Amino acid sequence: VLINGETGDWLHATDRGLLYGDGLFETVAVIEGKPMLWQRHFRRLQLGCERLRIPPPLPDLLFAESLAALDPHAPRQVLKIIITRGRGARGYAPPRDVVPTRIIGTSPWPDLPEWAFQEGIRVRFCDARLGHNPALAGIKHLNRLEQVVARMEWQDAEIQEGLMLDRDDKVIEGTMSNLFVINERGLLTPDLHQCGVAGVMRELVMDVAVDLGIAVTTGQVDRPMLRQARGLFLTNSLIGIWPVRELDGYGYPTDSIDRRLLRETMVQGFGGPRESRA
């Protein structure tokens, strides 16, 4: 782990990242030493910093430190970047002179089930709801107890993800992924102005779809719309695209995702079609 450019695994106990979750993070897929979708990750981090009024890291410095933190021998690895508002006196008011903390580390590529890409995954609805907060919606901040609480609802290893609704019964996202609904008009993905994380892979899928002439709508999604869907899929920076095979016992076809969309997303998100990653 690199903390502010220095090697070391330890963070000061008065860092506001710990005290209040006062910071942001990014989880980046690294393939053959190359951080994928770097510009998109950096832009979201920058947007989060603006929203929380944390001085953003210098792009070149962050990129250089990220490369320095990588395991040079790993064909695939996960890069995690955390930016906090740094140390401060007790109390919620940020210090006058903020010196952010940069924490950059890697972890092994997760043991993702390879069949999930082909056969699709099983998903459940979570009981835990997402609270509305437009000031924090969309950005990937460090306040993630809602996701932790939701993820604790099931231990069944056969269920790969849980969908979360907001207090108005709108479907927002998975605990660690974004949702796309395939319907007769094209793709629909939940609006994230009140809650949820605007994933980098979600953004890529939307851009690729538009390039391919597939209509993409951002809007309100409720449970009946999921029932009527031709298919569902989930996205994040590490899984790419996972078709949903079953949602709380209701089955979906897993071959309804446009092949070009799947392929182009994999090329841009992981440097090659899924097949080459096995």
Place this chain on the structure above:
Amino acid sequence: VLINGETGDWLHATDRGLLYGDGLFETVAVIEGKPMLWQRHFRRLQLGCERLRIPPPLPDLLFAESLAALDPHAPRQVLKIIITRGRGARGYAPPRDVVPTRIIGTSPWPDLPEWAFQEGIRVRFCDARLGHNPALAGIKHLNRLEQVVARMEWQDAEIQEGLMLDRDDKVIEGTMSNLFVINERGLLTPDLHQCGVAGVMRELVMDVAVDLGIAVTTGQVDRPMLRQARGLFLTNSLIGIWPVRELDGYGYPTDSIDRRLLRETMVQGFGGPRESRA
């Protein structure tokens, strides 16, 4: 700072307290070496641990470590206790075997304006709203970005606190304090089942009021009810009771708080009447 009983200021960068704000904290007033309202603080911490399913600390161990962390020469100091879910692999799912992290440290007594107790404070309404989340409401968890964002709304040092509303326009609490409304029936304090922190000093004030035969209601509070109030006051473990002198330009009498309530709260919360603390 004591971390898991060892002296040291540094926390591992993979601690879930940092990664997700996955933990709880307490801020305890310490007067002449005695942590005040210890049982109440411990009970809330325990309740938070149960809610988040973090193994709670052993009461005797936590108390002994808290005493060991104190500055033996400080007449007044602040004890901060943080309990996190400890280290874990990447991902929101907690590890099977949780080894919580205990972080215990002290800071100097804050520079609270002594006149505030007599003359009352100036308060504003914050634009930032509290999101609803019954699973997290009441407990003092580490996800505090809502409070940080609200506290960033003003720099005017003449304004000591900001009141936060929820998405239904109900008044919930201050950024760092709980609210009491004095009306013709007695005391009214906002219901905290959807959001907010159930403060230890709030609980003490409620108990003391009941002992004194003052009616205390927990319920919904809206802005018109604040306008009609005989008085308002704010509570937390370090300030005790602060009367509100002015809320967004609207004035309140600061002598409407029952003298016995004020005195008894100060005795139990700080070991003596306010006068002796100057």
